[in-house]
Amino acid sequence: MHETSASIQITALPAFNDNYLWLIHAGKHALVVDPGDASVVQQALQAGGYQLDGILLTHHHADHTGGALALQQHWRCQVYAPDNDHAAYRELDAVRVKDGEQIVFKTFPGLSCVVLSLPGHTLDHIAFYINQQHLFSGDIIFGAGCGRLFEGSPPQMYASLQRIAALPAATLIYPAHEYTAHNIAFALTVEPDNLALQQRAQDTAALRQRQQPTLPTTLALEKATNPFLRCLPLSQQAAFYHWQPVDVFAELRARRNVF
Numbered sequence: 001m002h003e004t005s006a007s008i009q010i011t012a013l014p015a016f017n018d019n020y021l022w023l024i025h026a027g028k029h030a031l032v033v034d035p036g037d038a039s040v041v042q043q044a045l046q047a048g049g050y051q052l053d054g055i056l057l058t059h060h061h062a063d064h065t066g067g068a069l070a071l072q073q074h075w076r077c078q079v080y081a082p083d084n085d086h087a088a089y090r091e092l093d094a095v096r097v098k099d100g101e102q103i104v105f106k107t108f109p110g111l112s113c114v115v116l117s118l119p120g121h122t123l124d125h126i127a128f129y130i131n132q133q134h135l136f137s138g139d140i141i142f143g144a145g146c147g148r149l150f151e152g153s154p155p156q157m158y159a160s161l162q163r164i165a166a167l168p169a170a171t172l173i174y175p176a177h178e179y180t181a182h183n184i185a186f187a188l189t190v191e192p193d194n195l196a197l198q199q200r201a202q203d204t205a206a207l208r209q210r211q212q213p214t215l216p217t218t219l220a221l222e223k224a225t226n227p228f229l230r231c232l233p234l235s236q237q238a239a240f241y242h243w244q245p246v247d248v249f250a251e252l253r254a255r256r257n258v259f
């Protein structure tokens with residue numbers, strides 16, 4: 001469990017092969033981000049004695065939305081989803097939220113939650129930025145990596161990652177998948193001499209050996225080690241000399257697809 005400011009706590013709930021469903025809780029109240037599996041969430045709620053007050057969905061993929069209907073029906077709580085008419089949201093009684101919108105949770109007084117529109121992985125993808133400190137980012141950014149471009153273009157995804165990069169360096173990032181180790185192996189093919197990346201490879205291996213999450217991560221660590229946030233410095237290195245950063249991004253994403 002991760003103790004945070006403004007008295008909220010955040011817990012990773014492992015699901016499927018490599019998903020994390022993030023539970024945000026304070027006292028007896030909880031919110032969940034991307035509940036792909038309702039039973040995993042129900043078990044955690046029961047174990048902690050929490051009631052579920054809200055469901056936050058970052059995008060329409062089934063491993064992020066699959067448990068939302070059962071949880072909403074059980075808890076009669078509000079669902080917040082991207083502003084899109086996708087079938088995954090239509091069966092839910094969901095509030096559609098747009099870029100810049102603030103969500104208020106009555107049972108979490110003092111909690112601020114701002115919606116960021118970050119297209120690329122899907123066109124409707126959003127993130128939830130809580131207390132100007134915690135970014136629940138779905139499948140946009142991973143530890144040392146980024147999401148695949150299922151719907152968006154490289155310039156769209158690059159712009160979304162740049163928007164994340166502009167947040168404070170201490171921002172804690174909560175991706176929805178444990179892909180860090182494989183992403184680091186790829187990143188080392190791009191920057192074998194990056195000392196921060198080499199250190200992260202060791203730290204990540206130690207965490208995984210103990211079967212612990214490598215997440216959340218920090219924006220500062222991603223800027224030092226995530227090649228998809230390092231396209232500008234990479235464009236000044238010999239391998240990509242005189243490339244535009246967005247072209248470096250597109251090339252790295254294409255290489256990672258087959259890594």
Ligand SMILES: [Zn+2]
Nearest residue numbers: 059061121139
């Ligand atoms: Zn996805």
